[in-house]
Amino acid sequence: xxxxxxxxxxxxxxxxxxxxxxxxxxxxxxxxxxxxxxxxxxxxxxxxxxxxxxxxxxxxxxxxxxxxxxxxxxxxxxxxxxxxxxxxxxxxxxxxxxxxxxxxxxxxxxxxxxxxxxxxxxxxxxxxxxxxxxxxxxxxxxxxxxxxxxxxxxxxxxxxxxxxxxxxxxxxxxxxxxxxxxxxxxxxxxxxxxxxxxxxxxxxxxxxxxxxxxxxxxxxxxxxxxxxxxxxxxxxxxxxxxxxxxxxxxxxxxxxxxxxxxxxxxxxxxxxxxxxxxxxx
Numbered sequence: 001x002x003x004x005x006x007x008x009x010x011x012x013x014x015x016x017x018x019x020x021x022x023x024x025x026x027x028x029x030x031x032x033x034x035x036x037x038x039x040x041x042x043x044x045x046x047x048x049x050x051x052x053x054x055x056x057x058x059x060x061x062x063x064x065x066x067x068x069x070x071x072x073x074x075x076x077x078x079x080x081x082x083x084x085x086x087x088x089x090x091x092x093x094x095x096x097x098x099x100x101x102x103x104x105x106x107x108x109x110x111x112x113x114x115x116x117x118x119x120x121x122x123x124x125x126x127x128x129x130x131x132x133x134x135x136x137x138x139x140x141x142x143x144x145x146x147x148x149x150x151x152x153x154x155x156x157x158x159x160x161x162x163x164x165x166x167x168x169x170x171x172x173x174x175x176x177x178x179x180x181x182x183x184x185x186x187x188x189x190x191x192x193x194x195x196x197x198x199x200x201x202x203x204x205x206x207x208x209x210x211x212x213x214x215x216x217x218x219x220x221x222x223x224x225x226x227x228x229x230x231x232x233x234x235x236x237x238x239x240x241x242x243x244x245x246x247x248x249x250x251x252x253x254x255x256x257x258x259x260x261x262x263x264x265x266x267x268x269x270x271x272x273x274x275x276x277x278x279x280x281x
Contacts (some may be wrong), residue, residue, distance in 0.1 A: 002169070020063055028039060030116065043087060045223075058209060062075055121264055122263050123136065123263065123264065124138050132175035133173040134176065137266070140164045141169075145161055149227075150228045153265065156233035156235065157233065157234050157255075158173060159176070160227050164211070175198070175200060176198065178196070180196070180225065182223060183252075184221070186218040186219070192211070194234055200258065204237070204250040213237060216236060218233065219234040220234060229267060237252055237253075238251045240249035251281045
C-alpha cells in the first residue's frame with residue numbers, strides 16, 4: 001500500500017512538471033501574430049467569460065428596462081383613464097345643464113303665453129309613502145301658495161297643492177288614488193271625471209252611455225271641480241271597453257311623465273269659483 005502511494009505521488013509530480021514545462025514553453029513561444037501562446041489562450045478564456053457575463057448583464061438590463069417601461073406605460077394609461085373619466089363627467093354635466101335649460105325654457109314660454117298668473121317651482125322631493133303619489137316643491141305660503149292651486153307642466157296637468165308650508169308645498173299628483181279632475185273629450189266634447197289609481201294611468205268615469213269616445217282621443221280639463229283651469233291637457237284615451245251600451249272601462253294615459261318631472265308651474269290666478277268665495281268672505 002505504501003508503494004502504491006509513492007507511485008501515485010510520483011505520477012502527480014510528473015504531471016505537474018510536464019504542465020509546468022508546457023506553460024513555460026507557451027509563455028516563450030509566440031503565435032503568428034507575435035503574441036505568446038499562453039497569453040493568447042488566457043485572453044481567449046477570459047474573453048469567453050467576459051462575453052458570457054456581458055450577455056447576462058445585457059439581458060438583465062433589457063429586462064429591467066422593459067419592466068420600467070411597462071411601469072411607466074401603465075402609469076400613463078392610468079393617467080389617461082382618469083382624464084377620460086373627468087372629461088366624460090364634464091360632458092354629462094354639460095348635457096344635464098343643457099337639458100335643464102331646455103326644460104326651463106319651455107316652462108317660461110308656457111308661462112309667458114298664458115293669460116294666467118303662474119309661478120315656477122322646482123321639485124325637491126318625492127313622497128316617502130308609496131300609497132300616496134305626491135311631490136314636494138320649493139315654493140310655499142310665503143310665495144303666495146294656497147291649498148287647491150293647480151300645478152301644471154308644459155306637457156299637461158300635474159296635480160294640485162294640498163299642504164303649503166312657509167317655504168315648501170306638497171303637491172298631490174293627478175295619478176294619486178285620491179285625486180280627481182273634471183274632464184272633456186276634446187273631439188266629441190263628452191264629459192266625465194278622471195280619477196287616479198295610484199299607478200301611472202288614469203280612469204275616466206261618470207261617462208254618458210251615448211258619449212262618443214275612441215282610443216287616441218285627447219282628454220282636457222273641464223274646470224268643473226273648480227281647481228284646474230279649463231282646457232289644460234290631461235292625456236289621451238288608451239283603452240275603451242264597453243259592456244252593452246254602457247262604458248265599462250276607459251283608461252287614460254297621462255300626458256305628463258311623472259317619473260321625470262323636475263320643474264312645474266303653480267297657477268296663482270284663482271278660478272271664478274275661488275274668486276267668488278274670496279269675495280263672499
